[in-house]
Amino acid sequence: xxxxxxxxxxxxxxxxxxxxxxxxxxxxxxxxxxxxxxxxxxxxxxxxxxxxxxxxxxxx
Amino acid sequence: xxxxxxxxxxxxxxxxxxxxxxxxxxxxxxxxxxxxxxxxxxxxxxxxxxxxxxxxxxxxxxxxxxxxxxxxxxxxxxxxxxxxxxxxxxxxxxxxxxxxxxxxxxxxxxxxxxxxxxxxxxxxxxxxxxxxxxxxxxxxxxxxxxxxxxxxxxxxxxxxxxxxxxxxxxxxxxxxxxxxxxxxxxxxxxxxxxxxxxxxxxxxxxxxxxxxxxxxxxxxxxxxxxxxxxxxxxxxxxxxxxxxxxxxxxxxxxxxxxxxxxxxxxxxxxxxxxxxxxxxxxxxxxxxxxxxxxxxxxxxxxxxxxxxxxxxxxxxxxxxxxxxxxxxxxxxxxxxxxxxxxxxxxxxxxxxxxxxxxxxxxxxxxxxxxxxxxxxxxxxxxxxxxxxxxxxxxxxxxxxxxxxxxxxxxxxxxxxxxxxxxxxxxxxxxxxxxxxxxxxxxxxxxxxxxxxxxxxxxxxxxxxxxx
Numbered sequence: 001x002x003x004x005x006x007x008x009x010x011x012x013x014x015x016x017x018x019x020x021x022x023x024x025x026x027x028x029x030x031x032x033x034x035x036x037x038x039x040x041x042x043x044x045x046x047x048x049x050x051x052x053x054x055x056x057x058x059x060x
Numbered sequence: 061x062x063x064x065x066x067x068x069x070x071x072x073x074x075x076x077x078x079x080x081x082x083x084x085x086x087x088x089x090x091x092x093x094x095x096x097x098x099x100x101x102x103x104x105x106x107x108x109x110x111x112x113x114x115x116x117x118x119x120x121x122x123x124x125x126x127x128x129x130x131x132x133x134x135x136x137x138x139x140x141x142x143x144x145x146x147x148x149x150x151x152x153x154x155x156x157x158x159x160x161x162x163x164x165x166x167x168x169x170x171x172x173x174x175x176x177x178x179x180x181x182x183x184x185x186x187x188x189x190x191x192x193x194x195x196x197x198x199x200x201x202x203x204x205x206x207x208x209x210x211x212x213x214x215x216x217x218x219x220x221x222x223x224x225x226x227x228x229x230x231x232x233x234x235x236x237x238x239x240x241x242x243x244x245x246x247x248x249x250x251x252x253x254x255x256x257x258x259x260x261x262x263x264x265x266x267x268x269x270x271x272x273x274x275x276x277x278x279x280x281x282x283x284x285x286x287x288x289x290x291x292x293x294x295x296x297x298x299x300x301x302x303x304x305x306x307x308x309x310x311x312x313x314x315x316x317x318x319x320x321x322x323x324x325x326x327x328x329x330x331x332x333x334x335x336x337x338x339x340x341x342x343x344x345x346x347x348x349x350x351x352x353x354x355x356x357x358x359x360x361x362x363x364x365x366x367x368x369x370x371x372x373x374x375x376x377x378x379x380x381x382x383x384x385x386x387x388x389x390x391x392x393x394x395x396x397x398x399x400x401x402x403x404x405x406x407x408x409x410x411x412x413x414x415x416x417x418x419x420x421x422x423x424x425x426x427x428x429x430x431x432x433x434x435x436x437x438x439x440x441x442x443x444x445x446x447x448x449x450x451x452x453x454x455x456x457x458x459x460x461x462x463x464x465x466x467x468x469x470x471x472x473x474x475x476x477x478x479x480x481x482x483x484x485x486x487x488x489x490x491x492x493x494x495x496x497x498x499x500x501x502x503x504x505x506x507x508x509x510x511x512x513x514x515x516x517x518x519x520x521x522x523x524x525x526x527x
Contacts, residue, residue: 008409009408012408012409013386013390014389014390014393014405014408015390016390016391016392016393016394017393018393018394020398021393021394021401021405024398024401024402024405025402025405025408027402028402028403028404028405028406028408029405029406029408029409031406032374032375032378032406032407032409032410034371035370035371035374035375036371036375036414038367038368038371038372039371039372039375039414039417039418039421040417040421040424041417043417043420043421043424047420047423047424048420049416049419049420049422049423050271050419050422050423
């Protein structure tokens with residue numbers, strides 16, 4: 001397993017991943033990169049994301 | 061046991077129980093015996109709760125005998141996906157991580173089903189934490205498809221779908237973050253509703269991705285589904301995503317025809333964006349033709365590409381799920397099954413800005429879909445692109461995550477109802493998905509009921525289980 005991948009996992013606090021886990025980590029992040037390539041950039045400046053935050057909080 | 065009781069629907073059972081022609085105790089006893097006899101073949105249950113069930117059945121019987129019938133769920137058996145809390149019972153999420161995790165209180169949906177007089181039979185198999193499966197490296201085996209044990213039964217609400225097809229219970233709850241009610245509904249030939257985001261409280265249910273999570277009813281028939289949604293739909297101020305919208309009578313439109321309804325067919329999802337299996341496409345075309353011949357005004361509508369919804373949904377899902385699982389992934393990665401671990405690790409490297417861009421994109425996608433739905437009453441599209449694959453076919457199982465048109469409606473939050481739409485030549489269920497306006501579940505039930513009555517697909521049951 002390449003050290004770069006292990007270092008990346010360690011930097012994320014994932015230092016207990018085994019070799020098998022690291023291979024899964026690599027496949028998972030590669031798959032996510034495919035999705036990220038479709039993510040539009042340059043959206044209108046004022047377009048806010050959907051919030052669930054409410055200043056008064058939720059009722060109990 | 062008589063097949064009549066195994067495949068008795070919720071609505072039929074309710075009438076018989078109300079008329080005192082069916083004893084809840086005998087009904088529950090019969091289903092428990094069937095489960096005892098056959099569940100080793102299908103692995104639908106993580107845990108049975110027979111003593112609790114018999115106590116509830118006896119109480120229901122006594123109340124009804126005394127003239128206190130609570131409604132259609134009174135004395136009717138049901139089961140819960142094992143990420144839904146039941147006080148005093150373990151919620152495992154089908155994972156070693158949560159073994160021995162006894163719930164201290166009921167989930168809101170459990171509370172509502174109990175208040176309606178339902179009889180809990182037990183907790184059902186799921187893909188681990190509702191994300192990774194089917195898995196053979198967990199403390200419990202994966203559920204199997206009653207139409208063919210060698211085939212995938214869908215997920216993540218796998219035990220819910222398989223148990224309904226097996227005639228183990230007439231109603232179950234599943235959850236759906238990227239299609240987990242509708243996938244097993246497609247694979248097992250049953251009816252599954254992902255209602256509008258916020259329609260059903262998620263409090264007391266293990267989260268996967270907060271802004272995409274839904275709880276919903278899974279049944280064999282449309283009418284049963286409407287009855288179960290009626291019980292669980294309510295505003296819950298304790299669930300931040302819960303919607304304060306009035307709950308209509310979901311039975312109100314059942315029995316009406318489809319004449320004059322405007323139906324938009326989202327055909328590009330299963331013909332252009334992804335090429336659906338020919339038998340599945342043929343089933344969808346036949347369903348659309350049937351509805352058109354019955355008087356519906358059918359037209360094709362165009363939405364953004366399926367891959368856009370998939371990307372947007374998967375980025376949000378991965379980020380939110382990682383927030384839930386980060387600590388366990390750091391401390392106990394070996395306690396996850398391989399499939400869940402891999403899917404959860406997808407969120408580890410996401411940047412905050414990527415998540416937020418996806419959430420902003422989500423609003424654009426929602427608005428584009430709303431515009432396309434402006435002149436129609438409902439949409440029709442595929443749920444799964446294929447009938448069930450073999451449970452040992454890793455490549456086909458992986459493809460199951462993208463060869464589907466369910467994620468778009470987790471992204472938009474619209475209701476999606478999956479119903480059977482025929483069978484493949486090899487005898488596996490085919491399906492279709494009806495999509496509504498937000499809080500438009502009653503319209504979906506109307507059209508689905510019409511189609512069900514016209515085709516009779518829900519009357520078929522897995523042959524190896526017929527008595």
